[in-house]
Amino acid sequence: MSEELLLPVPSVPRGDTGVAWLRSSVVRFSNGEEHARRRTLTERLLEGVQATSLDELAAELGLPGALDDIARIAPAYQPHEPITAEADAAVERLAAGHDEERAARIGLLVQAWAATHALAECLRTGDPAPPVPVTRRAGGIVVSLEDHPFGYGPHACPGRTLAGTIAKNMAFRAxxxxxxxxxxxxxxxxxxxxxxxxxxxxxxxxxxxxxxxxxxxxxxxxxxxxxxxxxxxxxxxxxxxxxxxxxxxxxxxxxxxxxxxxxxxxxxxxxxxxxxxxxxxxxxxxxxxxxxxxxxxxxxxxxxxxxxxxxxxxxxxxxxxxxxxxxxxxxxxxxxxxxxxxxxxxxxxxxxxxxxxxxxxxxxxxxxxxxxxxxxxxxxxxxxHTVEAAAAVRDGGSPRAFAYEEVQGLVSRGTRSGAG
Ligand code: HEM
Structure with missing residues (x-):
């Protein structure tokens, strides 16, 4: 039910360091005015980014070489997952200054990391399932993303276009x-x-x-x-x-x-x-x-x-x-x-x-x-085949071909809408 995506996201306790600090400073786990402010910051950071890979995205966000640490943070990022010492240490290596903008940069990479890998794998294998199958809302509500693979409402993915490009590149390489x-x-x-x-x-x-x-x-x-x-x-x-x-x-x-x-x-x-x-x-x-x-x-x-x-x-x-x-x-x-x-x-x-x-x-x-x-x-x-088909018509035959509607379908089935 997409309406559930309009409910508040889970709130997280304040934290001064490590994963707790990251969670309590990013757009993903904020609501109301705090979310609006962080959302503007996040969108500003993504403006003009043209990265062709996650490595390049990290560099463009001012965190070159950060992906190993991002991979350590990602499994502990969601509030329903346990925080590990490894993830805390990785956040601290990247957190320099612990300000909201730094959190936004790290948050963008963490959001990008697992989801883009999952989308690339779907593209490689042809799996039609949503790369991120569910998301969560306050009160332990789990929402299926079957109909909205990039989310919907205030928290909808701001990196969709970029993610499509990077995931296609990753899938093609794989x-x-x-x-x-x-x-x-x-x-x-x-x-x-x-x-x-x-x-x-x-x-x-x-x-x-x-x-x-x-x-x-x-x-x-x-x-x-x-x-x-x-x-x-x-x-x-x-x-x-x-x-x-x-x-x-x-x-x-x-x-x-x-x-x-x-x-x-x-x-x-x-x-x-x-x-x-x-x-x-x-x-x-x-x-x-x-x-x-x-x-x-x-x-x-x-x-x-x-x-x-x-x-x-x-x-x-x-x-x-x-x-x-x-x-x-x-x-x-x-x-x-x-x-x-x-x-x-x-x-x-x-x-x-x-x-x-x-x-x-x-x-x-x-x-x-x-x-x-x-x-x-x-x-x-x-x-x-074109020449043969024309000759067959001249000779009274009826050649095999795509139906008119099939060709119309090829160019109007949302095929121009970008990956995912
Ligand atoms: C360059 C890659 C990506 C970046 C930078 C990125 C960034 C983000 C950010 C910052 C948010 C939080 C927005 C907010 O809370 O207001 C978000 C949400 C979301 N992203 Fe992405 N993302 C990327 C790739 C993907 C991919 C590949 C998918 C899967 C198809 C995806 C699915 C989602 C979904 C479903 C949400 C909404 C979650 C919710 O409403 O609970 N993202 N993304």
């Missing part, structure tokens, strides 16, 4: 560390992205060929940047992780590409070392990767290495893989790679992405592959 590889289908527009997610794919990528060709532009020469970026921005609001193919950054300097990635809001990007006319030097590409990771550390950077595709020696590909990972890349993508020994070697360097091929996901997983992309395949398949 999808690269599973026993079974992530099968990542590549979309070329809004409807194809949503249809793929609704078909059970937890994350979706984009295909540069699909985006460019749909706009009458050839792929791979850096000319479809505006279209690729516009699509990435549109997909970034979807309630599941999206990774955008940014080719080699569409001619931007490392700084410009880094700003672009930070502002996009997507969970991942692909950046390739191929250039419209040849290859970047490993040094140039490593600088680009380092610049992007510096500005958007929570975004999964998949470094595409084009040497294999261009027929260069395997050692060159492995060498570039190491350099890109040293520069901060989170994963490597080698298009056209099928040789088991080479797959195994590269998979030992970082989460390895290959294109869909004759081997099954399970077989590729046994070789160490962590991500299998469809690249431009789905766009090409759609084109083929």
């Amino acid at each position: 999808m690269h560390h599973q026993d079974v590889p992530l099968v990542l289908p590549n979309a070329w527009d809004f409807a194809s992205a949503v249809a793929l997610h609704e078909a059970g794919f937890p994350a979706v990528g984009t295909t540069s060929l699909g985006v460019a060709a749909a706009h009458g532009i050839p792929d791979g020469v850096g000319l479809a940047g505006d279209q690729a970026v516009a699509l990435a921005r549109m997909l970034a609001d979807l309630p599941f992780p999206v990774t955008a193919d940014l080719e080699s950054g569409f001619g931007g300097s490392p700084r410009e590409v880094a700003e672009l990635v930070r502002g996009l809001g997507v969970a991942g990007v692909n950046l390739e070392d191929g250039r419209p006319h040849g290859l970047a030097t490993p040094q140039e590409q490593a600088e680009l990767i380092a610049a992007v990771k510096d500005r958007a550390p929570g975004v999964f950077l998949n470094a595409r290495i084009d040497t294999h595709w261009l027929g260069e020696a395997h050692e060159e590909t492995a060498d570039r893989a190491r350099r890109y990972v040293d520069a901060g890349a989170d994963g490597i993508f080698v298009a056209g790679l099928t040789e088991p020994r080479e797959i195994e070697e590269l998979a030992g360097i970082a989460p390895l992405n290959v294109l869909a091929q004759k081997r099954t996901p399970q077989e590729l997983g046994e070789l160490g592959v962590k991500r299998i992309s469809t690249g431009s395949l789905l766009f090409r398949a759609a084109l083929e």
